[in-house]
Amino acid sequence: MSTEHADLQRFLAINRASWDKIAAQYKGRTALPLYGPLAPAEDELQLLGDVQGLRVIEIGCGSGHSLAYLHACGAAELWGLDLSSEQIRTAGETAKEHGFSPRLFCCPMEANPGIPAGYFDLAVSIYALGWSVDLRATLGHIMRYLRPGGRLVFSWEHPVYSCLKTTPQQIVLDRSYSDEGPIEKLSWKGEPIVMHARKVSTFLNALIETGFGIEKVIEGDLREQKTGEADFPHRWYSKRRARMMPTTLIVKARKP
Ligand SMILES: C[S@@+](CC[C@H](N)C(=O)[O-])C[C@H]1O[C@@H](n2cnc3c(N)ncnc32)[C@H](O)[C@@H]1O
Numbered sequence: 001m002s003t004e005h006a007d008l009q010r011f012l013a014i015n016r017a018s019w020d021k022i023a024a025q026y027k028g029r030t031a032l033p034l035y036g037p038l039a040p041a042e043d044e045l046q047l048l049g050d051v052q053g054l055r056v057i058e059i060g061c062g063s064g065h066s067l068a069y070l071h072a073c074g075a076a077e078l079w080g081l082d083l084s085s086e087q088i089r090t091a092g093e094t095a096k097e098h099g100f101s102p103r104l105f106c107c108p109m110e111a112n113p114g115i116p117a118g119y120f121d122l123a124v125s126i127y128a129l130g131w132s133v134d135l136r137a138t139l140g141h142i143m144r145y146l147r148p149g150g151r152l153v154f155s156w157e158h159p160v161y162s163c164l165k166t167t168p169q170q171i172v173l174d175r176s177y178s179d180e181g182p183i184e185k186l187s188w189k190g191e192p193i194v195m196h197a198r199k200v201s202t203f204l205n206a207l208i209e210t211g212f213g214i215e216k217v218i219e220g221d222l223r224e225q226k227t228g229e230a231d232f233p234h235r236w237y238s239k240r241r242a243r244m245m246p247t248t249l250i251v252k253a254r255k256p
Pocket of ligand 1: 015019026027028031059060061062063064065066081082083084087107110128132133
């Protein structure tokens with residue numbers, strides 16, 4: 001096993017263990033119709049189009065609340081994949097509560113657990129794609145899952161927002177935006193996690209190199225008026241920070 005491969009497996013093991021612990025506290029936090037904290041939502045952006053009758057797969061489906069939204073929008077088939085068995089269990093419960101039966105896989109997005117090629121009209125990933133420890137491999141799988149003309153819509157924390165640090169006086173850059181790669185740290189719940197720092201251009205170039213056509217890139221400004229979300233000035237996602245820098249990067253891309 002190469003060192004790099006061993007590292008990626010170790011990163012996945014760390015993240016799986018932490019998500020299994022965090023899952024119960026994360027139900028529906030970043031799920032459609034929201035694209036991210038304090039960010040514009042689907043009612044405003046209209047990125048998904050008419051979902052009626054579509055085959056949809058969610059990459060990093062978490063607690064299943066985006067799948068429930070897509071079910072309510074009339075999707076014909078819903079499939080979801082997540083690294084965490086706890087998240088998959090919760091997604092199953094969410095689906096049961098909402099009266100639908102998705103195909104769920106407990107599997108890292110960097111692998112294919114048996115998902116058919118050329119099958120899906122739409123792939124979505126809400127605050128999950130950036131967890132990938134191998135973005136090229138993940139995008140390659142998504143490309144194969146989609147039918148020609150199928151679309152990928154994903155959101156992720158804006159890579160500049162991830163570099164910000166708030167002090168009582170100022171909002172400053174805490175690390176270089178240019179430094180990319182794995183960062184081992186503690187999650188907001190104190191669990192060890194491995195996040196990958198990537199620039200906006202890294203996401204966009206990876207899409208282009210995988211063969212996607214980019215249709216829309218949104219650096220979602222703060223939903224100042226429309227959001228009903230409470231503001232917590234000292235938390236990671238605060239209106240004060242979001243006024244300076246969008247919390248969320250949203251991309252819509254198409255398989256030719
Ligand atoms: C921030 S949550 C968002 C998920 C979903 N939008 C929600 O609100 O429940 C990120 C999800 O990505 C999953 N995840 C992290 N790394 C992953 C990987 N390598 N492959 C698949 N899922 C992963 C986590 O288990 C978690 O459910």
